[in-house]
Amino acid sequence: MATTHLKESAAAPASRVASAPRRPRGGRRPWAYLAPAVLLLGGVLGYPVLDGLWTSFNHSILTQPGADRFTGLSNYAAVLTDPVLLTAAWHTVLWGVANLVLQLVLGFALAMLMHQKLAGRAFFRSVVIIPWIVPSVVVALVWRFLLDPTSGPLNQLLLNLGLIDQSPQWLADESTAMPVLILLSTWKWTPLVAVILLAGLQTIPKELHEAAMLDGAGAPQRLRYVIIPGIRTSIALAGLLTVGYSVNNFNGIWMFTRGGPAGATETLTTLAYQYAFTQFDFGRAAAVAMILFAFLFLLSTVYFYLVEGRKR
Amino acid sequence: MRALGRPLVYAGALVAVVLFAGPFVFMVLSSFKQPQELNGVVNGFLPQSLYTGNYENLFATGNFALYFVNSAVVALLTTVLALVVAILAGYALARFPFTGRRLLLLAVVAMQMFPAVLMAIPLYKILRNLGMLDARSGLILVYVTFALPFCIWMMRNYFATVPKEIEEAALIDGCGHFRALWRVLLPPALPGVTAAGAFSMILAWDEFLYANTFVNSDEKRTLSVGLDSLVGQYTTDWGQLLAGGVLMTLPVVLIFAFLQRYLTQIAGGGVKG
Numbered sequence: 001m002a003t004t005h006l007k008e009s010a011a012a013p014a015s016r017v018a019s020a021p022r023r024p025r026g027g028r029r030p031w032a033y034l035a036p037a038v039l040l041l042g043g044v045l046g047y048p049v050l051d052g053l054w055t056s057f058n059h060s061i062l063t064q065p066g067a068d069r070f071t072g073l074s075n076y077a078a079v080l081t082d083p084v085l086l087t088a089a090w091h092t093v094l095w096g097v098a099n100l101v102l103q104l105v106l107g108f109a110l111a112m113l114m115h116q117k118l119a120g121r122a123f124f125r126s127v128v129i130i131p132w133i134v135p136s137v138v139v140a141l142v143w144r145f146l147l148d149p150t151s152g153p154l155n156q157l158l159l160n161l162g163l164i165d166q167s168p169q170w171l172a173d174e175s176t177a178m179p180v181l182i183l184l185s186t187w188k189w190t191p192l193v194a195v196i197l198l199a200g201l202q203t204i205p206k207e208l209h210e211a212a213m214l215d216g217a218g219a220p221q222r223l224r225y226v227i228i229p230g231i232r233t234s235i236a237l238a239g240l241l242t243v244g245y246s247v248n249n250f251n252g253i254w255m256f257t258r259g260g261p262a263g264a265t266e267t268l269t270t271l272a273y274q275y276a277f278t279q280f281d282f283g284r285a286a287a288v289a290m291i292l293f294a295f296l297f298l299l300s301t302v303y304f305y306l307v308e309g310r311k312r
Numbered sequence: 313m314r315a316l317g318r319p320l321v322y323a324g325a326l327v328a329v330v331l332f333a334g335p336f337v338f339m340v341l342s343s344f345k346q347p348q349e350l351n352g353v354v355n356g357f358l359p360q361s362l363y364t365g366n367y368e369n370l371f372a373t374g375n376f377a378l379y380f381v382n383s384a385v386v387a388l389l390t391t392v393l394a395l396v397v398a399i400l401a402g403y404a405l406a407r408f409p410f411t412g413r414r415l416l417l418l419a420v421v422a423m424q425m426f427p428a429v430l431m432a433i434p435l436y437k438i439l440r441n442l443g444m445l446d447a448r449s450g451l452i453l454v455y456v457t458f459a460l461p462f463c464i465w466m467m468r469n470y471f472a473t474v475p476k477e478i479e480e481a482a483l484i485d486g487c488g489h490f491r492a493l494w495r496v497l498l499p500p501a502l503p504g505v506t507a508a509g510a511f512s513m514i515l516a517w518d519e520f521l522y523a524n525t526f527v528n529s530d531e532k533r534t535l536s537v538g539l540d541s542l543v544g545q546y547t548t549d550w551g552q553l554l555a556g557g558v559l560m561t562l563p564v565v566l567i568f569a570f571l572q573r574y575l576t577q578i579a580g581g582g583v584k585g
Contacts, residue, residue, distance in 0.1 A: 029404075029408060029489070030404035030405075030407075030408035031404075033400040033401060033403055033404035033408075034400070034401050034404045034405075036396075036397045036400060036401070037397050037398070037400065037401035037460055037464060038401075040397065040453075040456060040457045040460060041457060041460060041461075043438075043457075044435070044438070044453060044454060044457035045426070045431070045457055045458075047434070047438075048430075048431050048434030048435055048438065049426075049430070049431070049434075051434035051437070051438075052430050052431070052433060052434050055433060055434070109324075110328060113321065113324050113325055113328060116321050116325075118321065118322070118325060124325055124328075124329065126568070126569065127329055127332070127333045128328050128329060128332045128333065129332075129568070130332055130333050130336050130565075131332050131335075131336075133514070133564050133565065133568050134336065134561050134564065134565075135517060135518045135535070135536060135560055135561065135564065136518055136520065136536070137518075137520060137535070137536040137537075137539045137540050137543075137557075137560070138339075138539070138557040138560055138561050140540070140543070141339075141539065141543055141553055141554070141556075141557045142335050142336065142338075142339045142554075142557060143335070144543065145339070145342070145550050145553070145554060146335060146338070148550075151350065151351045151550070153338070187331075187332070191332065240425075244425040247427070248425075248426075248427045248428060248429070250428060250429060250520070250521050251520050251521070254520075254521075255520070255540060255543075269427065269429050272427075272429045272430070273429050273432070273521075276429075276432060276433050277432070277525060282433045285429075285433060286430070286433060289427055289429050289430035289433075290430065292427045292429075292430065293425075293426070293427055293430050296425040296426075296427065297425065299425070300425045
């Protein structure tokens, strides 16, 4: 142990030692602990991002090995003028905004319910999070069963109640596929938003509520001046995660419709996958993915400086 | 907190339970129904009898048991490896002052935003070069890495709350850094370890995109891909598929029942800076 310590301090650059003389356990030791993580994150996350960036500037098609060459911005030019991409981009915005609004509003309502002193609260809390913890392939399975046009229980129920005359093809109809998928994604992820907001609600001191009540604040005022400001950080985090997870959500679309019918549920995520693994055009797929990534990275950075940065 | 009237609260809670849990209760019930009850000839919420034929067919006809074992192996190894790497890294980030820590934290946030699709192509090429395409080890490598940002952050936050003095006392008593980490720092951070472990396990259990892209052989498939392919093959045999869904959900529900009190941490690990 002593020898390694000596070696470490001897190898440390002189300037660093001089600028930080009182650093009792600094030096290189943290890097020994960090090495496995850095290696994995660098090799399996960092390098692929750079490789993806590089691929997006290249003509790179899996079925034409050895024909890769640098083509500058031509992939970006190609995808940005592709009407399929513009439709998919519009679907992505619609998908992201609808998921954000629905999940934040419903998630807040659910969090308020989870926060109440109910008889059987522990049971209530564990039951309503079911959609979030159940694997996405099972979610797809259950809803495809429920929404099945001919034998599905939902259509049978609606028929029996006399609400519909003929069975709608919920997922195979261009006009209903996207709204249905948005509702299903909201259904799956709202519990997560609720749990994050609940964590925020639990940090608001009881005294604050009591003081507000003594001052004669009604429920709307307490919502406006105590609850919302108290969970602002949680709302920001939930919002960021919701946008990130929604935009990146591949399973919630692919397992139901594969982007169809006729591209009605195609988002940038499923489109990038189609480019890559059905057309094997890695260059174009990378360009689409980079556009997505740039957008999300910008969002995360803004979040970090607005919310996390302020706390320190 | 009496923001809402009592009856209204209970009514809301009831609606939420039916809405969020109803479909799964119905799935479990339907997995015990006979074919004629499932194809719409006979309607009923409850199964007419406790029919186990769907479960028997599931194991008799396909590779379901194999998918299940594959998923279990991948999820367990992913969890163990991710925890070991994250505990070491989280300790370094919480304890040793060094430049670049803020940058690493920013990277952790940004990594939670990484589009999985963006990584699919480069990872495909890397695994091909490593000879880990169409192998469970390739999936484990990718899952461990993807679980790391959250796990590291979780561990860092927990280690940061353990007073430095406790650790320093152990060091003075002749403990090495490594033993101090294991004996002194880890026990109070156990909730964090549990939350990070649950997160990794569920990530591996649920993941579909890479498992679908990197693994070709049917006998190496994990449950999510296996079940998805069964949905494609037997869209008419809902009973068998629902039975598969129930079995795939069971382990996750058990883990969460056990972890109920760490719930807000699992979801909000990122909230506490």
